Amino acid sequence: MxxxxxxxxxxxxxxxxxxxxxxxxxxxxxxxxxxxxxxxxxxxxxxxxxxxxxxxxxxxxxxxxxxxxxxxxxxxxxxxxxxxxxxxxxxxxxxxxxxxxxxxxxxxxxxxxxxxxxxxxxxxxxxxxxxxxxxxxxxxxxxxxxxxxxxxxxxxxxxxxxxxxxxxxxxxxxxxxxxxxxxxxxxxxxxxxxxxxxxxxxxxxxxxxxxxxxxxLDRALDESLQLVILRALAGHFDEYAAFHGLRSRRSGTAVYVELFLEFEGSKTMAEVQRTIESLKTELERHIPGSRIVIAPATAKVV
The missing domain is CATH 1.20.1510 (Alpha-lytic protease prodomain-like)
Structure with missing residues (x-):
């Protein structure tokens, strides 16, 4: 539930x-x-x-x-x-x-x-x-x-x-x-x-x-909100290895965002999770009504 x-x-x-x-x-x-x-x-x-x-x-x-x-x-x-x-x-x-x-x-x-x-x-x-x-x-x-x-x-x-x-x-x-x-x-x-x-x-x-x-039609978020996401990613640029994709949509009052990031293979899952939680908290604070999902990925997601 x-x-x-x-x-x-x-x-x-x-x-x-x-x-x-x-x-x-x-x-x-x-x-x-x-x-x-x-x-x-x-x-x-x-x-x-x-x-x-x-x-x-x-x-x-x-x-x-x-x-x-x-x-x-x-x-x-x-x-x-x-x-x-x-x-x-x-x-x-x-x-x-x-x-x-x-x-x-x-x-x-x-x-x-x-x-x-x-x-x-x-x-x-x-x-x-x-x-x-x-x-x-x-x-x-x-x-x-x-x-x-x-x-x-x-x-x-x-x-x-x-x-x-x-x-x-x-x-x-x-x-x-x-x-x-x-x-x-x-x-x-x-x-x-x-x-x-x-x-x-x-x-x-x-x-x-x-x-x-x-x-x-599940149109992507407008440019102003996408800039908020990009600024947050720039602020954490040294905590992930590569950016592999972004998906977004609205459903009523909610904003759904999926980010796909690649992390260094030497990092532990606990370290990766700390980065994910930090970035997720920052984005949900700056985008009202947002539901952020950040998934590890090793190739571009389309």
Missing amino acids: APTAGPVLSEYRTKERFVRNGFLASFSTFTLKLTAALLSNSLTIFTDLLRNVGETIACFFAWQTMRRIAKGKAGTYDYGYGKAESLSSLLVAGVMVVSLIIALAGAVDRFRHPVDTHRVELGFFVAVYATGLNTLLWRRKYRLTRAAPSPIMESQWHLFRNKALVNGCVVGGLGLDQAFDGAPWALYIDPAASLVVCGFLAYSIYNIATKNTADL
């Missing part, structure tokens, strides 16, 4: 509660926005509803993923649950892509055939409520992510930041639309506000997809 399994599962249970609360918040605002969209003919409200539908579904799947992880058997997965988190985060991005396509099509149509909006008051007040609620959840999830980073929590705080900013744009768009009601150019406020919402969606999709795709 992995020695860190207990604390890891406890951490995931805390995250599961946060993700569940996010789903419940998204579902509560979805029902209100659905009512507002049915009462009005505002594209901004409809686009926001589409975005909320996608995000509510994504939050539900993220919650279910985290729930399954939190109930997992300790030690079943030696490398943690990072890939499950990344897959769930990519699901968030995938659902958002569908919403983006529908919203863009609606905005283009409204620019070509402008429509005067009506009965948007409920949508305005729902957007004000949603802005406050999502801002609160955004800050809470951000603090938890900084304390215990993970792909799914990273995507969640980005998601709720996006929700708060977009709802703020919806408030502004609907407010301007009503303030200048009757002006010929005011017909274009609604589709223009919808395009702003689409911009936030596209930005979030890009951030979530690029980061989590790299983690799923």
